[in-house]
Amino acid sequence: MAQAEERASQNALLTLEIWHPDCWTLEVTGAVSANLLAHTVYNAADGRVKGHFTAYGDSAEEIDRLVDEATNSRLTYSVVEMQHRYGFDHPHVASGNVTRELLVEYDPNNTVSNALASQGFIQEGPVKIRNGTEYWSVFVDSDDRDRLHERLEAVQEMRDAEITVTKISSHNLSGDDALGRVENLSKRQREIFELACEHDYYTWPRGITTCELADKADISKTTLLEHLRKAEVKLLDPAIDEVTESL
Known part of the structure; x- marks a missing residue:
């Protein structure tokens, strides 16, 4: 030690x-004005992982477009919206931004x-x-x-x-x-x-x-x-x- x-x-x-190529987060944020924070990654089935992400933007409509892009991406398997936990704030997100918690399943080889x-x-x-x-x-x-x-x-x-x-x-x-x-x-x-x-x-x-x-x-x-x-x-x-x- x-x-x-x-x-x-x-x-x-x-x-x-x-x-880098074949990354759903890069493709999605390149297509819409909302942004992402990548947090913890969990094991899923068949070699896949599920990542906890915070989507944030200036309006709920921007986040809706990001979720739609992520859901329809060829590089994701599933996108689930998570309930925001009370008292859980992100110091990396500016005050006043609209946020939404996402659990996204994808291939870790593309990260x-x-x-x-x-x-x-x-x-x-x-x-x-x-x-x-x-x-x-x-x-x-x-x-x-x-x-x-x-x-x-x-x-x-x-x-x-x-x-x-x-x-x-x-x-x-x-x-x-x-x-x-x-x-x-x-x-x-x-x-x-x-x-x-x-x-x-x-x-x-x-x-x-x-x-x-x-x-x-x-x-x-x-x-x-x-x-x-x-x-x-x-x-x-x-x-x-x-x-x-x-x-």
Whole structure:
């Protein structure tokens, strides 16, 4: 765990603009004026996933058009509107916007998230999608910043993506602070995180693939990445965790 805590204290925060083909969120937001926030992803049947999204816009009509586009997309299997939970607000959505919660079933192979995770990019919070572009905030180990270009190129090749880095900033934690945040992990998150560290998942190059680690944990790849993402967010910034864990 000491090595994991030391790695967690040395990070760079990147802001990325991403486009890639065969993505329903990009096609839909490119066709309408409403926007999306991408939150948590759950396993579904036949290798599919269900993602929790917030649709937001200036009017209910704009959201209606977005829902229609998503429902009719060749890249989605189902779109279900969820009941908005009282007291659940989105800090990423401007005050006064109309919002609607959606549960959308789709093929995870048409997303860029696994490609980013495979290259060590840790999602910082909800992904914003507007005007046919995804806006990601991701952490990356600052010890590997000299390889940053190479890793981004690998993501681009895996998904035929176009990626622009719009901002890079430092994000450092003291050793004591990082140690305290380990205690904030749930039992399962800590088990999975420690398993990942034990098998050099966070080294470069990695000592184990995501699929191999999922097999060792006896869970699906999607579930593994979700456990790791939540653990990493708690280790990096507890304020972010307040947003992520409430979803």
